[in-house]
Amino acid sequence: xxxxxxxxxxxxxxxxxxxxxxxxxxxxxxxxxxxxxxxxxxxxxxxxxxxxxxxxxxxxxxxxxxxxxxxxxxxxxxxxxxxxxxxxxxxxxxxxxxxxxxxxxxxxxxxxxxxxxxxxxxxxxxxxxxxxxxxxxxxxxxxxxxxxxxxxxxxxxxxxxxxxxxxxxxxxxxxxxxxxxxxxxxxxxxxxxxxxxxxxxxxxxxxxxxxxxxxxxxxxxxxxxxxxxxxxxxxxxxxxxxxxxxxxxxxxxxxxxxxxxxxxxxxxxxxxxxxxxxxxxxxxxxxxxxxxxxxxxxxxxxxxxxxxxxxxxxxxxxxxxxxxxxxxxxxxxxxxxxxxxxxxxxxxxxxxxxxxxxxxxxxxxxxxxxxxxxxxxxxxxxxxxxxxxxxxxxxxxxxxxxxxxxxxxxxxxxxxxxxx
Numbered sequence: 001x002x003x004x005x006x007x008x009x010x011x012x013x014x015x016x017x018x019x020x021x022x023x024x025x026x027x028x029x030x031x032x033x034x035x036x037x038x039x040x041x042x043x044x045x046x047x048x049x050x051x052x053x054x055x056x057x058x059x060x061x062x063x064x065x066x067x068x069x070x071x072x073x074x075x076x077x078x079x080x081x082x083x084x085x086x087x088x089x090x091x092x093x094x095x096x097x098x099x100x101x102x103x104x105x106x107x108x109x110x111x112x113x114x115x116x117x118x119x120x121x122x123x124x125x126x127x128x129x130x131x132x133x134x135x136x137x138x139x140x141x142x143x144x145x146x147x148x149x150x151x152x153x154x155x156x157x158x159x160x161x162x163x164x165x166x167x168x169x170x171x172x173x174x175x176x177x178x179x180x181x182x183x184x185x186x187x188x189x190x191x192x193x194x195x196x197x198x199x200x201x202x203x204x205x206x207x208x209x210x211x212x213x214x215x216x217x218x219x220x221x222x223x224x225x226x227x228x229x230x231x232x233x234x235x236x237x238x239x240x241x242x243x244x245x246x247x248x249x250x251x252x253x254x255x256x257x258x259x260x261x262x263x264x265x266x267x268x269x270x271x272x273x274x275x276x277x278x279x280x281x282x283x284x285x286x287x288x289x290x291x292x293x294x295x296x297x298x299x300x301x302x303x304x305x306x307x308x309x310x311x312x313x314x315x316x317x318x319x320x321x322x323x324x325x326x327x328x329x330x331x332x333x334x335x336x337x338x339x340x341x342x343x344x345x346x347x348x349x350x351x352x353x354x355x356x357x358x359x360x361x362x363x364x365x366x367x368x369x370x371x372x373x374x375x376x377x378x379x380x381x382x383x384x385x386x387x388x389x390x391x392x393x394x395x396x397x398x399x400x401x402x403x404x405x406x407x408x409x410x411x412x413x414x415x416x417x418x419x420x
Contacts, residue, residue, distance in 0.1 A: 011039040012316055015096055015104050016079075017086045018112030019044030019070045021368060022288025025302040026110050028372035029309030031077040037316040040079035041104060043086060043096065044070055050132065051377060053298055053367035056169040057334060058135030059142055060177060068380050086113055089261030091281060108283045108312055111259065111270060112305065115289035115296060117252030120158040121228055126248045129166065141247055142174065146181050150246035154234050155218075156226035157192040161254040161267075163296050164192060168209065169334040170249060175216035176336020189219040189243065191226035191236060200295060201329060202344040202354020209356075212335060257290050265292050274324035276308035285311070295346065299330050302370030330362055330369040341365065343416070362416050 016026050023044060030040055050067035074081040084098035095103045119128045127137055144150045153174065155167045171190050178186045190197075190213065196206040197213065197220060213220050225237050226248070234245045256268020262278060264270050269292040272278055276285040285308040288301035303325060310322035326347050333340040341361040344354050355361060362369055364378045 011037060012107040013105060014038045014040045014108045014110065014312060015043055015106040016040060016110045016112060017043045017096065018110075018114060018288070018290075019046045019049060020112065020114050020288065020301075021298040021370065021373060022112035022114070022290075022301040022305045023110070024049060024070075024073070024376075025305035025370045025373045026112055026287060026309050027074065027077055027079060028370075028376055029306050030312065031079075032372060033309055033313035033320060034316055034318045035078060037318060038108075038312065040074075040077075041082055041106075042070065042074045042079050043082045043084055043098070043104060045083070045085040046070060047083065049073070051368060052131050055132045055135065056129070056166045056173070058132055059139040060173050060336070086111075086259070089259060089284075091261060091284065094283075106283075108315075109285065110276075110305075110308055110312075111257075111262065111278070111284065111286040111290055112288050112301075113257050113259070113290050115161065115254035115256060115269070118255050120250060120253050121248070123228055123231075123248075125231060125246070126228055126250060128250050128252055129170065130252050138170070138249075141249075142177060145174070145178065145186065146183050148183070151185055152187040152189075152244055152246045154189045154191060154226060154243065154245045154248050156190075156234070156248055156250045157194070158250055158253045159193060159225055161269075161294065161296055162251050164194065164251075165198065165297075165331050165333065166251060167192075167249065168198060168213075171218050172212060172216055173334055173336040175218055179216075180336075186217075187219070188217060189221065189245075191221040191224050191234075193223065193225055195223050197222065198331075198333075198342070200344070200346060201331065201342045201356070202352045204352075204354035205342045205344065205356040206354070208340070209333065212333075212340070216335075254289060254296055256292075272304075274307070275311040275322060276304055276325065277311070293325075293327070295327070295329065297329065297331070298367070299369040300327050302368065302373055303327060306371055332365070332367045 016023050048067040049070055071081040084100055087097050087099045089096050095105050097103050117130055155171045157164045157167055171188055175188055197209040199206050227235050228248050229235050232244055235242045256264055258264055258268040270278055270286040270290050271292050272286050276287050278284040278286050287304035287308045289296045307325040310320055314320050314322045329344045329346050331342045338358045340356055342356045343361050364374045366374045368374055
């Protein structure tokens with residue numbers, strides 16, 4: 001598809017394949033760091049960007065418009081837009097090809113194509129929650145739960161790569177909704193292979209999450225795998241355990257993209273170095289869920305994209321010292337009451353610095369905490385309103401976040417706030 005952006009033929013050509021979190025963060029970071037030094041083309045199959053991280057909220061709150069046109073964003077940031085699906089790469093020729101047979105030349109390529117979601121179980125009693133399109137199905141399930149037509153719901157994390165936080169969101173918000181409606185006798189369970197609930201956030205956060213689940217009446221099974229075997233029954237392993245269930249809520253298991261022309265690990269994910277370079281290819285980068293980094297989360301995808309953008313910017317002469325990917329995990333747990341903000345350095349060199357708070361620990365306080373994408377999302381669709389508690393759940397913060405955002409941070413900043 002032709003672009004409305006001005007072509008800059010004398011500049012290095014950067015193709016960003018993917019219009020999700022990692023792709024948009026790369027685009028925004030390149031615009032901030034090297035806007036006059038590169039000619040960027042965005043190749044993506046989606047026409048719109050939609051914040052999937054807030055999809056779990058849809059069954060519980062009135063619907064509000066979300067998302068924005070990727071073509072408009074690309075043009076706004078001086079990039080060219082190409083609607084299509086990446087098919088394969090011919091690196092010796094420095095060209096990518098779409099499924100429609102179109103080809104795009106590149107000097108540097110960023111693979112931000114994400115992972116492939118796969119359903120673990122196909123059953124009328126299993127809802128695999130993956131995005132806004134699953135909201136109406138969960139809303140119907142919630143209605144049946146509140147009306148007493150069903151009473152036993154299990155939230156099951158599948159084996160393999162996935163991001164478990166949405167299951168905790170759904171379990172806690174469902175418990176809160178049942179409590180608000182005086183629905184007693186409900187049996188909610190959460191089954192996860194994790195040794196501790198949301199253990200990747202560290203000991204302090206995990207302990208608090210366990211307390212929240214217990215207070216909400218959600219029965220937790222850790223170091224466990226759940227599998228629906230026949231209607232109304234969930235087997236739990238290891239051990240000869242099981243439970244009666246009316247419905248099972250799960251999430252997709254993520255598989256690597258297995259791109260033709262790019263070497264990948266056995267599970268299809270792409271191996272990169274600390275700056276996002278694909279192993280063995282100096283001018284091909286990858287960021288986000290498509291890489292072998294084991295934790296699949298939007299904020300981390302954005303951090304990988306930042307490392308890639310800095311490496312590219314430095315290579316074209318920008319005065320920047322590119323920093324390697326240093327994973328800082330930030331997550332917002334929705335509870336049906338005050339949200340909990342969790343932060344942990346998971347690079348392996350900081351010990352356990354686990355933090356969990358009712359107060360925002362970063363700005364903007366979105367579920368997607370990208371350095372460039374979070375402020376952009378807030379400016380476009382007001383995503384910060386989705387996770388900031390409203391009404392009686394407001395928690396006063398000594399540092400006014402709106403003042404910080406408008407006067408000290410500005411566009412393109414993600415800052416951990418020093419809260420007292």
